[in-house]
Amino acid sequence: MCGLVGIVGATDVAADVYDALTMLQHRGQDAAGIMTCIDGKFQQRKGEGLVRDVFSGPQIAGLLGNFGIGHVRYPTQGSSGTALAQPFYVNSPYGIALAHNGNLTNASQLASELFRSDLRHLNTDSDSEVLLNVFAHELQRRGKLVPEAADIFAAVSAVHRRCEGAYAAVAMLTDLGVVAFRDPNGIRPLVLGVREGPRQRKEYMVASESVALDVLGFELLGDIQPGEAVYITAAGEMRRHQCAESHRLLPCIFEHVYFARPDSMMDGVSVYKTRMRQGERLAQKVMRERPDQDIDVVIPIPDTSRVAGQSLAYHLGVKFREGFMKNRYIGRTFIMPGQNTRKKSVRQKLNPVPLEFEGKTVMLIDDSIVRGTTCRQIIQMARDSGASKVYFASAAPPVRYPNVYGIDMPAANELIAHNRTVDEICELIGADWLVYQDIEDLLACSQEGNESISGFESSVFDGIYQAGNIDADYLTTIEAARGEGVSRNQDAAVVGLHNDA
Protein backbone atom coordinates (compact mmCIF):
# COMPACT_ATOMS: atom_id res chain seq x y z
CA MET A 1 0.00 0.00 0.00
CA CYS A 2 2.98 2.25 0.72
CA GLY A 3 3.40 4.86 3.41
CA LEU A 4 4.42 8.48 2.88
CA VAL A 5 5.94 11.11 5.13
CA GLY A 6 7.07 14.67 4.53
CA ILE A 7 8.31 17.04 7.25
CA VAL A 8 9.41 20.67 7.20
CA GLY A 9 10.96 21.48 10.56
CA ALA A 10 13.11 24.08 12.21
CA THR A 11 16.05 21.69 12.65
CA ASP A 12 17.20 18.38 11.09
CA VAL A 13 14.19 16.18 10.36
CA ALA A 14 15.65 12.77 9.38
CA ALA A 15 15.15 11.22 12.83
CA ASP A 16 11.50 12.30 12.83
CA VAL A 17 10.98 10.99 9.29
CA TYR A 18 12.47 7.68 10.45
CA ASP A 19 10.15 7.50 13.47
CA ALA A 20 7.17 8.32 11.27
CA LEU A 21 8.10 5.58 8.81
CA THR A 22 8.21 3.03 11.62
CA MET A 23 4.62 4.06 12.41
CA LEU A 24 3.69 3.38 8.79
CA GLN A 25 5.61 0.10 8.47
CA HIS A 26 2.35 -1.87 8.20
CA ARG A 27 1.74 -0.18 4.81
CA GLY A 28 4.86 -1.56 3.12
CA GLN A 29 7.59 -4.00 4.10
CA ASP A 30 9.58 -4.37 0.86
CA ALA A 31 11.73 -1.24 0.87
CA ALA A 32 12.21 2.06 2.67
CA GLY A 33 13.85 5.36 1.87
CA ILE A 34 14.50 8.81 3.31
CA MET A 35 15.70 11.94 1.51
CA THR A 36 16.55 15.24 3.12
CA CYS A 37 17.74 18.53 1.65
CA ILE A 38 20.51 20.81 2.86
CA ASP A 39 22.29 23.68 1.10
CA GLY A 40 20.76 22.85 -2.27
CA LYS A 41 21.78 19.18 -2.15
CA PHE A 42 19.71 16.08 -1.53
CA GLN A 43 20.94 13.42 0.85
CA GLN A 44 19.37 10.00 0.74
CA ARG A 45 19.43 6.45 1.95
CA LYS A 46 17.13 3.74 0.69
CA GLY A 47 17.14 -0.01 0.43
CA GLU A 48 15.19 -3.24 0.58
CA GLY A 49 13.62 -4.40 3.82
CA LEU A 50 12.02 -2.98 6.93
CA VAL A 51 12.74 0.55 8.12
CA ARG A 52 14.85 -0.71 11.01
CA ASP A 53 16.96 -2.82 8.62
CA VAL A 54 17.59 -0.09 6.08
CA PHE A 55 18.79 2.63 8.48
CA SER A 56 21.26 2.65 11.36
CA GLY A 57 21.52 5.44 13.93
CA PRO A 58 24.65 6.97 12.39
CA GLN A 59 23.09 6.84 8.93
CA ILE A 60 20.06 8.77 10.15
CA ALA A 61 22.32 11.26 11.91
CA GLY A 62 24.17 11.70 8.63
CA LEU A 63 21.05 12.79 6.76
CA LEU A 64 21.03 16.54 7.26
CA GLY A 65 18.47 19.19 6.49
CA ASN A 66 15.38 20.78 7.94
CA PHE A 67 13.06 19.23 5.37
CA GLY A 68 12.74 15.73 4.07
CA ILE A 69 10.49 12.98 2.80
CA GLY A 70 10.25 9.25 3.40
CA HIS A 71 8.58 6.15 1.96
CA VAL A 72 7.85 2.52 2.82
CA ARG A 73 7.02 0.42 -0.21
CA TYR A 74 4.59 -2.34 -1.12
CA PRO A 75 5.07 -2.66 -4.89
CA THR A 76 2.29 -2.60 -7.47
CA GLN A 77 4.37 -1.88 -10.58
CA GLY A 78 7.89 -2.95 -11.36
CA SER A 79 10.17 -5.21 -9.35
CA SER A 80 10.66 -5.04 -5.61
CA GLY A 81 14.41 -4.41 -5.86
CA THR A 82 16.45 -1.54 -4.46
CA ALA A 83 16.37 0.26 -7.78
CA LEU A 84 12.67 0.91 -7.30
CA ALA A 85 12.85 1.91 -3.65
CA GLN A 86 11.50 5.42 -3.20
CA PRO A 87 11.84 8.42 -3.15
CA PHE A 88 12.74 8.83 -6.83
CA TYR A 89 14.84 11.74 -8.04
CA VAL A 90 15.09 13.91 -11.18
CA ASN A 91 17.67 16.65 -11.56
CA SER A 92 15.60 19.00 -13.68
CA PRO A 93 13.99 21.39 -12.95
CA TYR A 94 15.49 22.44 -9.59
CA GLY A 95 16.12 18.88 -8.36
CA ILE A 96 12.93 17.09 -7.33
CA ALA A 97 12.41 13.95 -5.24
CA LEU A 98 9.05 12.23 -4.98
CA ALA A 99 7.42 9.37 -3.10
CA HIS A 100 4.09 7.88 -4.15
CA ASN A 101 1.30 5.78 -2.70
CA GLY A 102 -1.14 4.39 -5.23
CA ASN A 103 -1.06 3.14 -8.76
CA LEU A 104 -1.27 5.00 -12.07
CA THR A 105 -3.53 3.12 -14.45
CA ASN A 106 -2.28 4.96 -17.56
CA ALA A 107 1.41 4.64 -16.66
CA SER A 108 2.48 2.98 -19.92
CA GLN A 109 0.76 5.60 -22.08
CA LEU A 110 2.33 8.37 -19.96
CA ALA A 111 5.73 6.70 -20.16
CA SER A 112 5.56 6.77 -23.92
CA GLU A 113 4.39 10.43 -23.94
CA LEU A 114 7.21 11.36 -21.58
CA PHE A 115 9.74 9.85 -23.95
CA ARG A 116 8.31 10.95 -27.28
CA SER A 117 6.89 14.38 -26.51
CA ASP A 118 8.47 15.51 -23.26
CA LEU A 119 11.93 14.08 -24.12
CA ARG A 120 12.36 12.50 -20.71
CA HIS A 121 14.07 9.23 -19.94
CA LEU A 122 12.68 6.71 -17.47
CA ASN A 123 15.07 4.15 -16.06
CA THR A 124 12.61 1.81 -14.35
CA ASP A 125 9.16 0.37 -14.97
CA SER A 126 7.79 2.08 -11.85
CA ASP A 127 4.67 4.22 -12.22
CA SER A 128 6.04 6.43 -9.44
CA GLU A 129 8.96 7.45 -11.66
CA VAL A 130 6.34 8.31 -14.29
CA LEU A 131 4.41 10.46 -11.81
CA LEU A 132 7.58 12.29 -10.79
CA ASN A 133 8.51 13.01 -14.40
CA VAL A 134 5.06 14.28 -15.31
CA PHE A 135 5.20 16.66 -12.33
CA ALA A 136 8.76 17.72 -13.21
CA HIS A 137 7.90 18.30 -16.87
CA GLU A 138 4.86 20.40 -16.00
CA LEU A 139 6.89 22.48 -13.55
CA GLN A 140 9.64 22.95 -16.11
CA ARG A 141 7.09 24.26 -18.62
CA ARG A 142 6.46 27.20 -16.31
CA GLY A 143 10.01 28.31 -17.15
CA LYS A 144 10.81 29.94 -13.81
CA LEU A 145 14.23 30.05 -12.20
CA VAL A 146 12.50 30.21 -8.82
CA PRO A 147 8.94 28.86 -8.91
CA GLU A 148 6.21 30.46 -6.83
CA ALA A 149 3.41 28.59 -5.10
CA ALA A 150 1.18 29.33 -8.11
CA ASP A 151 3.63 27.56 -10.43
CA ILE A 152 3.74 24.50 -8.22
CA PHE A 153 -0.05 24.38 -8.01
CA ALA A 154 -0.32 24.77 -11.79
CA ALA A 155 2.03 21.81 -12.23
CA VAL A 156 -0.13 19.70 -9.88
CA SER A 157 -3.23 20.72 -11.91
CA ALA A 158 -1.50 19.42 -15.03
CA VAL A 159 -0.63 16.18 -13.20
CA HIS A 160 -4.34 15.78 -12.46
CA ARG A 161 -5.18 16.29 -16.14
CA ARG A 162 -2.64 13.73 -17.33
CA CYS A 163 -2.51 11.03 -14.65
CA GLU A 164 -5.21 8.43 -14.06
CA GLY A 165 -5.70 6.03 -11.18
CA ALA A 166 -4.74 6.61 -7.58
CA TYR A 167 -1.95 8.76 -6.22
CA ALA A 168 -1.13 10.40 -2.98
CA ALA A 169 2.33 11.92 -3.31
CA VAL A 170 4.89 13.86 -1.36
CA ALA A 171 7.64 15.69 -3.24
CA MET A 172 10.59 17.85 -2.28
CA LEU A 173 12.23 20.61 -4.32
CA THR A 174 15.82 21.55 -3.52
CA ASP A 175 16.02 24.62 -1.30
CA LEU A 176 12.31 25.32 -1.82
CA GLY A 177 10.34 22.91 0.36
CA VAL A 178 7.84 20.06 0.36
CA VAL A 179 4.76 19.60 -1.85
CA ALA A 180 2.05 17.03 -1.14
CA PHE A 181 -0.98 16.22 -3.28
CA ARG A 182 -3.80 13.75 -3.54
CA ASP A 183 -5.62 12.49 -6.65
CA PRO A 184 -8.99 14.06 -7.54
CA ASN A 185 -10.87 11.01 -6.22
CA GLY A 186 -9.00 10.97 -2.91
CA ILE A 187 -8.54 7.21 -3.22
CA ARG A 188 -5.35 7.04 -1.18
CA PRO A 189 -5.14 8.80 2.19
CA LEU A 190 -2.95 11.79 3.12
CA VAL A 191 -3.16 13.95 6.25
CA LEU A 192 -1.58 17.22 7.35
CA GLY A 193 -0.40 18.16 10.83
CA VAL A 194 1.34 20.98 12.65
CA ARG A 195 3.36 21.38 15.84
CA GLU A 196 5.16 24.19 17.60
CA GLY A 197 8.88 23.96 16.88
CA PRO A 198 11.85 25.76 18.45
CA ARG A 199 11.72 29.59 18.51
CA GLN A 200 7.91 29.48 18.09
CA ARG A 201 8.28 28.31 14.54
CA LYS A 202 5.54 26.10 13.14
CA GLU A 203 6.65 22.71 11.86
CA TYR A 204 4.49 20.81 9.36
CA MET A 205 4.12 17.17 8.53
CA VAL A 206 2.19 15.21 5.92
CA ALA A 207 1.70 11.47 6.27
CA SER A 208 -0.40 8.61 4.94
CA GLU A 209 -1.95 8.06 8.35
CA SER A 210 -2.59 10.24 11.38
CA VAL A 211 -0.85 7.77 13.74
CA ALA A 212 2.47 9.05 12.40
CA LEU A 213 1.50 12.59 13.46
CA ASP A 214 0.35 11.43 16.90
CA VAL A 215 3.63 9.87 17.99
CA LEU A 216 5.66 12.85 16.87
CA GLY A 217 3.50 15.36 18.69
CA PHE A 218 1.88 16.88 15.59
CA GLU A 219 -1.71 18.02 15.81
CA LEU A 220 -3.93 16.74 13.01
CA LEU A 221 -5.10 19.71 10.91
CA GLY A 222 -7.10 17.37 8.69
CA ASP A 223 -6.96 15.51 5.42
CA ILE A 224 -5.48 16.86 2.24
CA GLN A 225 -8.58 17.03 0.08
CA PRO A 226 -9.01 15.12 -3.18
CA GLY A 227 -7.26 17.17 -5.89
CA GLU A 228 -5.71 19.51 -3.34
CA ALA A 229 -2.00 20.35 -3.04
CA VAL A 230 -0.16 21.62 0.00
CA TYR A 231 3.13 23.48 -0.37
CA ILE A 232 5.29 24.06 2.70
CA THR A 233 8.32 26.23 2.07
CA ALA A 234 11.69 25.44 3.63
CA ALA A 235 11.09 28.47 5.86
CA GLY A 236 7.91 26.89 7.22
CA GLU A 237 5.15 28.76 5.39
CA MET A 238 2.23 26.58 4.41
CA ARG A 239 -0.13 27.18 1.45
CA ARG A 240 -2.85 24.94 0.16
CA HIS A 241 -4.84 25.05 -3.05
CA GLN A 242 -7.48 23.00 -4.85
CA CYS A 243 -5.76 22.05 -8.12
CA ALA A 244 -8.37 19.78 -9.75
CA GLU A 245 -11.09 21.06 -12.07
CA SER A 246 -13.45 18.47 -10.66
CA HIS A 247 -13.01 16.31 -7.62
CA ARG A 248 -14.95 13.99 -5.34
CA LEU A 249 -14.10 11.95 -2.29
CA LEU A 250 -14.00 8.20 -2.95
CA PRO A 251 -11.65 6.80 -0.31
CA CYS A 252 -10.49 3.20 -0.61
CA ILE A 253 -12.71 1.03 1.59
CA PHE A 254 -9.94 -1.56 1.92
CA GLU A 255 -7.97 0.94 4.04
CA HIS A 256 -10.74 0.66 6.63
CA VAL A 257 -10.95 -3.12 6.28
CA TYR A 258 -7.26 -4.01 6.42
CA PHE A 259 -4.55 -1.55 5.51
CA ALA A 260 -4.83 1.26 8.01
CA ARG A 261 -3.97 1.05 11.67
CA PRO A 262 -7.10 1.11 13.82
CA ASP A 263 -5.87 4.18 15.71
CA SER A 264 -5.77 6.27 12.52
CA MET A 265 -8.30 8.88 11.47
CA MET A 266 -8.93 8.88 7.72
CA ASP A 267 -11.12 11.44 6.01
CA GLY A 268 -12.73 12.11 9.36
CA VAL A 269 -13.45 8.43 9.98
CA SER A 270 -12.03 6.61 12.99
CA VAL A 271 -10.77 3.28 11.64
CA TYR A 272 -11.20 1.76 15.10
CA LYS A 273 -14.85 2.74 15.36
CA THR A 274 -15.49 1.55 11.81
CA ARG A 275 -14.12 -1.87 12.65
CA MET A 276 -16.25 -1.97 15.82
CA ARG A 277 -19.30 -1.26 13.67
CA GLN A 278 -18.24 -4.01 11.25
CA GLY A 279 -18.34 -6.49 14.13
CA GLU A 280 -21.77 -5.27 15.18
CA ARG A 281 -23.24 -5.56 11.68
CA LEU A 282 -21.66 -8.97 11.27
CA ALA A 283 -23.32 -10.12 14.50
CA GLN A 284 -26.66 -9.00 13.10
CA LYS A 285 -26.03 -11.01 9.94
CA VAL A 286 -25.04 -14.09 11.97
CA MET A 287 -28.29 -13.80 13.93
CA ARG A 288 -30.31 -13.31 10.73
CA GLU A 289 -28.80 -16.43 9.17
CA ARG A 290 -28.93 -18.60 12.29
CA PRO A 291 -31.06 -17.18 15.08
CA ASP A 292 -30.32 -20.31 17.12
CA GLN A 293 -26.55 -20.21 16.60
CA ASP A 294 -24.49 -22.41 18.93
CA ILE A 295 -21.18 -20.50 19.05
CA ASP A 296 -19.17 -21.04 22.26
CA VAL A 297 -16.42 -18.57 21.56
CA VAL A 298 -15.31 -15.95 19.02
CA ILE A 299 -11.59 -16.08 18.17
CA PRO A 300 -9.91 -13.38 16.07
CA ILE A 301 -7.09 -14.00 13.63
CA PRO A 302 -4.44 -11.54 14.73
CA ASP A 303 -3.86 -8.77 14.11
CA THR A 304 -6.27 -6.87 12.00
CA SER A 305 -9.51 -8.67 12.89
CA ARG A 306 -9.15 -8.11 16.64
CA VAL A 307 -11.28 -4.98 16.87
CA ALA A 308 -14.14 -6.33 14.75
CA GLY A 309 -13.86 -9.65 16.60
CA GLN A 310 -14.38 -8.09 20.03
CA SER A 311 -17.44 -6.29 18.80
CA LEU A 312 -18.81 -9.40 17.06
CA ALA A 313 -18.51 -11.41 20.29
CA TYR A 314 -20.05 -8.63 22.38
CA HIS A 315 -23.07 -8.26 20.12
CA LEU A 316 -23.55 -12.03 19.89
CA GLY A 317 -23.29 -12.27 23.65
CA VAL A 318 -20.57 -14.95 23.52
CA LYS A 319 -17.02 -15.10 24.88
CA PHE A 320 -14.12 -13.49 23.07
CA ARG A 321 -10.81 -15.32 23.40
CA GLU A 322 -7.34 -14.90 21.94
CA GLY A 323 -6.92 -18.45 20.65
CA PHE A 324 -4.02 -17.68 18.34
CA MET A 325 -0.77 -16.17 19.52
CA LYS A 326 1.15 -14.08 17.08
CA ASN A 327 4.90 -14.09 16.63
CA ARG A 328 5.55 -10.37 16.81
CA TYR A 329 8.66 -10.64 14.65
CA ILE A 330 6.82 -11.85 11.55
CA GLY A 331 5.33 -9.09 9.42
CA ARG A 332 2.02 -8.89 7.61
CA THR A 333 1.66 -11.90 5.34
CA PHE A 334 -0.78 -10.47 2.79
CA ILE A 335 1.67 -7.80 1.65
CA MET A 336 4.58 -10.23 1.30
CA PRO A 337 5.64 -11.00 -2.26
CA GLY A 338 5.01 -14.55 -3.51
CA GLN A 339 2.45 -17.12 -2.45
CA ASN A 340 5.01 -19.56 -1.03
CA THR A 341 6.42 -16.98 1.37
CA ARG A 342 2.91 -15.96 2.41
CA LYS A 343 1.87 -19.57 3.08
CA LYS A 344 4.93 -20.39 5.14
CA SER A 345 4.66 -17.17 7.10
CA VAL A 346 1.09 -17.81 8.26
CA ARG A 347 2.25 -20.90 10.17
CA GLN A 348 5.29 -19.12 11.55
CA LYS A 349 3.19 -16.17 12.56
CA LEU A 350 0.22 -17.81 14.30
CA ASN A 351 0.16 -20.64 16.82
CA PRO A 352 -3.01 -21.92 18.55
CA VAL A 353 -3.70 -22.14 22.29
CA PRO A 354 -5.43 -25.58 22.34
CA LEU A 355 -7.34 -24.83 25.57
CA GLU A 356 -9.51 -22.34 23.69
CA PHE A 357 -10.50 -24.87 21.03
CA GLU A 358 -10.89 -28.25 22.74
CA GLY A 359 -14.46 -29.52 22.32
CA LYS A 360 -15.81 -26.07 21.39
CA THR A 361 -17.82 -24.60 18.56
CA VAL A 362 -15.62 -21.69 17.57
CA MET A 363 -16.32 -18.78 15.29
CA LEU A 364 -13.06 -17.51 13.81
CA ILE A 365 -13.15 -14.01 12.43
CA ASP A 366 -10.83 -12.30 9.96
CA ASP A 367 -11.02 -8.83 8.49
CA SER A 368 -11.10 -10.27 4.97
CA ILE A 369 -10.45 -13.39 2.94
CA VAL A 370 -8.40 -12.58 -0.14
CA ARG A 371 -6.44 -15.53 -1.52
CA GLY A 372 -7.57 -17.76 1.33
CA THR A 373 -3.97 -18.39 2.40
CA THR A 374 -4.63 -17.52 6.03
CA CYS A 375 -8.06 -19.00 6.67
CA ARG A 376 -7.37 -22.41 5.15
CA GLN A 377 -4.40 -22.98 7.44
CA ILE A 378 -6.07 -21.45 10.46
CA ILE A 379 -9.19 -23.58 10.17
CA GLN A 380 -7.02 -26.70 10.01
CA MET A 381 -5.10 -25.50 13.08
CA ALA A 382 -8.37 -24.99 14.94
CA ARG A 383 -9.46 -28.53 14.09
CA ASP A 384 -6.06 -29.97 15.02
CA SER A 385 -6.44 -28.16 18.35
CA GLY A 386 -9.66 -30.03 19.07
CA ALA A 387 -12.47 -27.69 17.98
CA SER A 388 -15.69 -29.60 17.47
CA LYS A 389 -17.03 -27.16 14.86
CA VAL A 390 -15.25 -24.33 13.09
CA TYR A 391 -17.31 -21.42 11.76
CA PHE A 392 -15.65 -18.59 9.89
CA ALA A 393 -16.73 -14.96 9.63
CA SER A 394 -15.28 -12.27 7.38
CA ALA A 395 -15.75 -8.63 8.40
CA ALA A 396 -15.58 -7.74 4.69
CA PRO A 397 -17.62 -9.12 1.78
CA PRO A 398 -16.09 -11.62 -0.69
CA VAL A 399 -13.05 -10.15 -2.50
CA ARG A 400 -13.87 -11.03 -6.09
CA TYR A 401 -12.11 -8.51 -8.36
CA PRO A 402 -8.54 -7.30 -8.92
CA ASN A 403 -7.34 -4.01 -7.49
CA VAL A 404 -5.71 -1.42 -9.73
CA TYR A 405 -5.32 1.47 -7.25
CA GLY A 406 -2.40 0.44 -5.04
CA ILE A 407 -3.19 -3.01 -3.67
CA ASP A 408 -1.20 -5.76 -5.35
CA MET A 409 -4.11 -8.01 -6.33
CA PRO A 410 -3.68 -8.10 -10.11
CA ALA A 411 -5.24 -11.45 -10.96
CA ALA A 412 -8.86 -12.42 -10.38
CA ASN A 413 -8.07 -16.13 -10.54
CA GLU A 414 -5.87 -15.81 -7.43
CA LEU A 415 -8.83 -14.62 -5.38
CA ILE A 416 -10.56 -17.46 -3.63
CA ALA A 417 -14.00 -15.85 -4.02
CA HIS A 418 -13.68 -15.10 -7.73
CA ASN A 419 -16.46 -16.91 -9.61
CA ARG A 420 -17.36 -18.92 -6.52
CA THR A 421 -20.44 -19.00 -4.34
CA VAL A 422 -20.18 -18.65 -0.59
CA ASP A 423 -20.97 -22.38 -0.20
CA GLU A 424 -18.16 -23.30 -2.59
CA ILE A 425 -15.70 -21.09 -0.71
CA CYS A 426 -16.85 -22.57 2.59
CA GLU A 427 -16.09 -26.04 1.31
CA LEU A 428 -12.75 -25.00 -0.13
CA ILE A 429 -11.51 -23.46 3.11
CA GLY A 430 -12.86 -26.39 5.13
CA ALA A 431 -15.24 -24.44 7.41
CA ASP A 432 -18.52 -25.73 8.83
CA TRP A 433 -20.19 -22.40 8.15
CA LEU A 434 -18.98 -19.23 6.43
CA VAL A 435 -20.51 -15.79 6.91
CA TYR A 436 -19.48 -12.70 4.97
CA GLN A 437 -20.38 -9.10 5.71
CA ASP A 438 -22.78 -7.62 3.15
CA ILE A 439 -21.31 -4.82 1.01
CA GLU A 440 -24.07 -2.37 2.01
CA ASP A 441 -23.26 -2.98 5.67
CA LEU A 442 -19.52 -2.56 5.17
CA LEU A 443 -20.00 0.78 3.38
CA ALA A 444 -22.51 1.94 5.99
CA CYS A 445 -19.99 1.20 8.78
CA SER A 446 -17.49 3.58 7.20
CA GLN A 447 -20.01 6.20 6.13
CA GLU A 448 -21.39 6.43 9.64
CA GLY A 449 -18.00 7.82 10.63
CA ASN A 450 -18.39 10.76 8.24
CA GLU A 451 -21.80 11.30 6.68
CA SER A 452 -20.38 13.71 4.12
CA ILE A 453 -18.55 10.88 2.31
CA SER A 454 -20.87 9.99 -0.52
CA GLY A 455 -19.06 6.95 -1.85
CA PHE A 456 -16.07 4.66 -1.55
CA GLU A 457 -13.66 3.00 -3.92
CA SER A 458 -14.82 -0.58 -3.42
CA SER A 459 -13.87 -2.30 -6.68
CA VAL A 460 -12.42 -5.43 -5.05
CA PHE A 461 -15.92 -6.19 -3.80
CA ASP A 462 -18.13 -4.90 -6.61
CA GLY A 463 -15.89 -4.77 -9.71
CA ILE A 464 -16.76 -1.09 -10.30
CA TYR A 465 -13.63 0.88 -11.26
CA GLN A 466 -14.40 4.57 -10.83
CA ALA A 467 -11.05 6.07 -11.84
CA GLY A 468 -9.24 5.60 -15.15
CA ASN A 469 -10.33 3.51 -18.12
CA ILE A 470 -10.31 0.04 -16.68
CA ASP A 471 -11.52 -2.50 -19.20
CA ALA A 472 -11.05 -6.23 -19.72
CA ASP A 473 -7.90 -5.62 -21.80
CA TYR A 474 -6.31 -3.60 -19.02
CA LEU A 475 -7.08 -6.29 -16.46
CA THR A 476 -5.65 -8.98 -18.75
CA THR A 477 -2.48 -6.93 -19.18
CA ILE A 478 -1.84 -6.46 -15.46
CA GLU A 479 -2.59 -10.10 -14.79
CA ALA A 480 0.00 -11.12 -17.38
CA ALA A 481 2.52 -8.65 -15.95
CA ARG A 482 2.05 -9.31 -12.25
CA GLY A 483 0.11 -12.55 -11.72
CA GLU A 484 1.49 -15.29 -9.49
CA GLY A 485 4.53 -16.95 -10.99
CA VAL A 486 5.64 -13.94 -13.03
CA SER A 487 9.14 -13.03 -11.87
CA ARG A 488 9.35 -9.51 -10.48
CA ASN A 489 12.84 -9.40 -9.23
CA GLN A 490 15.50 -7.69 -11.22
CA ASP A 491 19.05 -7.63 -10.02
CA ALA A 492 19.28 -4.23 -8.38
CA ALA A 493 23.03 -4.19 -8.79
CA VAL A 494 22.60 -4.46 -12.53
CA VAL A 495 19.57 -2.31 -13.29
CA GLY A 496 19.77 0.09 -10.38
CA LEU A 497 20.23 3.81 -10.84
CA HIS A 498 19.37 4.55 -7.29
CA ASN A 499 22.29 6.64 -6.07
CA ASP A 500 22.41 4.47 -2.98
CA ALA A 501 24.18 5.84 0.06
Ligand SMILES: O=P(O)(O)OC[C@H]1O[C@H](OP(=O)(O)OP(=O)(O)O)[C@H](O)[C@@H]1O
Ligand atom coordinates in the same frame (compact mmCIF):
# COMPACT_ATOMS: atom_id res chain seq x y z
O1 LIG B 1 -6.86 -14.54 2.47
P1 LIG B 1 -5.45 -14.06 2.54
O2 LIG B 1 -4.85 -13.99 1.18
O3 LIG B 1 -4.63 -14.85 3.51
O4 LIG B 1 -5.46 -12.55 3.01
C1 LIG B 1 -6.17 -12.06 4.11
C2 LIG B 1 -5.36 -12.11 5.38
O5 LIG B 1 -4.13 -11.35 5.24
C3 LIG B 1 -4.14 -10.28 6.17
O6 LIG B 1 -3.36 -10.58 7.31
P2 LIG B 1 -1.83 -10.14 7.50
O7 LIG B 1 -1.05 -11.26 8.02
O8 LIG B 1 -1.32 -9.53 6.21
O9 LIG B 1 -1.83 -8.92 8.52
P3 LIG B 1 -2.42 -8.67 9.98
O10 LIG B 1 -1.40 -9.20 10.97
O11 LIG B 1 -2.54 -7.18 10.05
O12 LIG B 1 -3.73 -9.34 10.13
C4 LIG B 1 -5.57 -10.09 6.56
O13 LIG B 1 -5.68 -9.52 7.85
C5 LIG B 1 -6.10 -11.50 6.54
O14 LIG B 1 -5.75 -12.17 7.73
Ligand SMILES: NC(=O)CC[C@H](N)C(=O)O
Ligand atom coordinates in the same frame (compact mmCIF):
# COMPACT_ATOMS: atom_id res chain seq x y z
N1 LIG C 1 1.29 0.27 -3.10
C1 LIG C 1 1.70 1.38 -3.58
O1 LIG C 1 1.28 2.46 -3.21
C2 LIG C 1 2.74 1.25 -4.68
C3 LIG C 1 3.32 2.55 -5.22
C4 LIG C 1 3.91 2.34 -6.61
N2 LIG C 1 2.88 2.03 -7.55
C5 LIG C 1 4.99 1.26 -6.57
O2 LIG C 1 4.79 0.18 -7.07
O3 LIG C 1 6.03 1.49 -6.01
Ligand SMILES: [Mg+2]
Ligand atom coordinates in the same frame (compact mmCIF):
# COMPACT_ATOMS: atom_id res chain seq x y z
MG1 LIG D 1 -4.63 -10.89 9.09
